[in-house]
Amino acid sequence: MQPPAEMVHWLFATGFLVLGLCLLAEVIVGTAVWQRRAWRAYLWPGVLFGMGLLLWPVMVFFTSSTIHMLAHGSWAQVMMLAGAAQLAVVRGKLQSPLWALTLSLALAVSGLAFLVHEQNGWFFARSAFLHHLLGWIALGAAVFPLGKAFRPRAAVFNAGFALTVVVVAVALYCDRDVAPVFGHLSPLAGEPHR
C-alpha cells in the first residue's frame, strides 16, 4: 500500500514548507530570539535531519534505476549530515559557523543529483522540467549557506536560504505523475494522469 510517487513529493514539499517557515521566522526575529526556547532551536535542524532519514525508505521503495537510487541516497546522506551538524551547533557541541558549509554541500549535491539523474529534456514532461528547475535552483542557492558560513549575521544570506527552501517546497508541490508543462508533453511520456 505504497503512496503514488507524486504524493511522496507532496509530503516532502510539506516538510520543506515547515522548514521554510521556521527559517523565515528566524530571519525575522533573529537567531537569539528564535533560540530562546530550546524546543524551537532544535526544530528546523531536527526537521532537516528527519527528512534526510525519511529519504532512505524513499530510496529503497521508489527508485527504479541505479542512478535514481544513487541520487536519493546522496540526498539522504547530505540532508542528514546538514541536519546533524546544525543540531550539534545548536547544542553547542560544534562552535564554528563554518558548519553552515554542510548546508551548502547539501544544496550542491542535491542540485547535481537532480540534474544528473534526469535523463530527459526540460519540456519532456512536468517532472522532467521540475527536475531541471530544482537542480539549478539548488545549485545556485548553495551560495546562500556559503555566505552564511563566512558572514553568519548577514540577513541576505539567511533570507536567501529561507526563501530557497520555500521555492523548493512550491516546486515539489507542482509535481504530478504524467502531466504537461506549459502545454508540452512528449508522446514518449505516456498518457497524462489527473
Add this chain to the structure above:
Amino acid sequence: MTARARALGLLGPATALAGVVWAVLQPYRITLLHPHDQGFWWLAVEPPLLVVAVGLLFHLLIVPGLLEDLEVE
C-alpha cells in the same frame, strides 16, 4: 506592534491563504469534494489542504511564543 511582529504574524495566514487560493484554482486537487472511488492516499494527501494546515499550525503553535519572546527582547 513592531514591523517584525507584524511580519511574523502574517507568515502563517499568508501561507494558509495561498493554500485556499490554490484549492479554489484547482478544486480537483481536493479529493474530499469527490471522494467516491478514491484510494486511501488520494484522500489522505491533498496538497492545498496540507498548505493550509501548515500555515495554521505554524500560526497557532509557533508564532505566539515567538511574539512573547520578541516582546521581551
